[in-house]
Amino acid sequence: MKRNISKSRAYLLCATALLAALAGQARAEEPFDLNGLIEAARKEKPITVYDSTGKIVDMAKNFAAKYGLTAEGSKVKATAQLEMIIREARANNVQGDVSIISDAPAAMAQLIPQGFAESWLPPDLAENIPAEYQDPLTVVTSANVWAYNTELFDKCPVSNIWELTEPKWKGKVAMQDPLGKPSYVDWFNQMAKHGDDKVAAAYKEHFGKDLQTEEASATAAWVKALAANAPLLTDADAAAADAVGAPGQSEPFMGLMASAKFRDNAEKGMKLGLCKDLKPWLGWLYPGVGLITKGTDSPNAAxxxxxYVMTAEGIAPQTEDGKMSTNKEVGLPADEPSGIGSALDQVMPYQMSTSLDDWDARETWQDFWRVNYQK
Incomplete structure (x- = not known):
């Protein structure tokens, strides 16, 4: 008799577990309820959103107006975002609820695995977002591009990045200091890992012979030569843009900057031109990763x-600056000032798959730059 009761209990437990599993599966397959999310968000506290662009202020205001919520956008550099998110979490005093951080390696190495923040993929938009941008969610990709002065030249005066290592351009290349801008050394590492053959091919195309170097890669040889050619280092893209694009110049500069600076052509009378057809790339992309901080009081609003920012309406203030949504249904405006949209095949993409390698290699590349840089 006891054995029969035990069997009955076993069957009952198995049936209960099966029903629970099926119920869980049913819940998981329920369609995404945007209206439900909106209603839940309206019951929560105001949110603060961090981003490294000032456009986040308008984005937060637009978001709040659309949904009848309170939200504040705060322009915070990526390095400061990293410190603030970690400090706030450890103090159990979360101030920033959402972060769009342009330091993907830091997000992958510190924020996500250590539980300071998490990624969330909008289910109803997932099919429009390429797999490589889903986990963690990359909101935008931004281009850093080579630029020249259109008042001095009819077209880009340089056709190959190796030209920038020659005496003609000594002291005439303006760019942010890689020691203060982690995305630059990440770029070096991405080139070495994913495009070193193209850097070597560009050398051969320019100089007519194969590259012979004692460095670990063709990329390292180029970085060393560029550093030794005394580039003008700045602490912001604005200074590099001024050096290159200010009207009335007689001494031309080449420069590396965010495509967003091309808006200064209309706003400030700058003369910035995109170096199309530069070999092997006219620039590179870097990602803006969207994260929700752990411990936020407003998870639904976050x-x-x-x-919202994964829609055309939400990201519009940034697409105007040439920043590209990872949502394939969202394009750039026809009047975007840099013209990057028609030259994306000439831009080196960022590979999230090796972002942790970028993180691990940062100090090595910074030391390499420091040793070889000549003022």
Missing amino acids: RLFIH
Whole structure:
């Protein structure tokens, strides 16, 4: 008799477990309820969103107006975002609810695995977002591009990045200091890992012979030669843009800057031109990763903001600056000032798959730059 009761209990437990599993599966397959998310968000506290662009202020205001919520956008550099998110979490005093951080390696190495922040993919938009941008969610990719002065030249005066290592351009290349801008040394590492053959091919195309170097890669040889050619180092893209694009110049500069600086052509009378057809690339892309901080009092409002910025309406203030949504249904405006949209095949993409390698290699590349840089 006891054995029969035990069997009955076993069957009952198995049936209960099966029903629970099926119920869980059913819940998981329920369609995404945007209206439900909106209603839940309206019951929560105001949110603060960090981003490294000032456009986040308008984005937060637009979001708040659209959904009847309160939200504040705060321009915070990526390095400061990293410190603030970690400090706030450890103090159990979360101030920033959402972060769009342009330091993907830091997000992958510190924020996500250590539980300071998490990624959330809007289910109803997932099919429009390429797999490589889903986990963690990359909101935008931004281009850093080579630029020249259109008042001095009819077209880009340089056709190959190796030209920038020659005496003609000594002291005439303006760019942010890689020691203060982690995305620059990440770029070096991405080139070495994913495009070193193209850097070597560009050398052969320019000099007519194969590259012979004692360095670990063709990329390292180029970085060393560029550093030794005394580039003008700045602490912001604005200074590099001024050096290159200010009107009335007689001494031309080449420069590396965010495509967003091309808006200064209309706003400040700058003369910035995109170096199309530069070999092997006219620039590179870097990602803006969208994260929700752990411990936020407003998880639904944070998710709703992430959903919003993945739409054309939400990201519009940034697409105007040439920043590209990872949502394939969202394009750049026809009048975007840099013209990057028609030259994306000439831009080196960022490979999230090796972002942790970028993180591990940062100090090595910074030391390499420091040793070889000549003023």
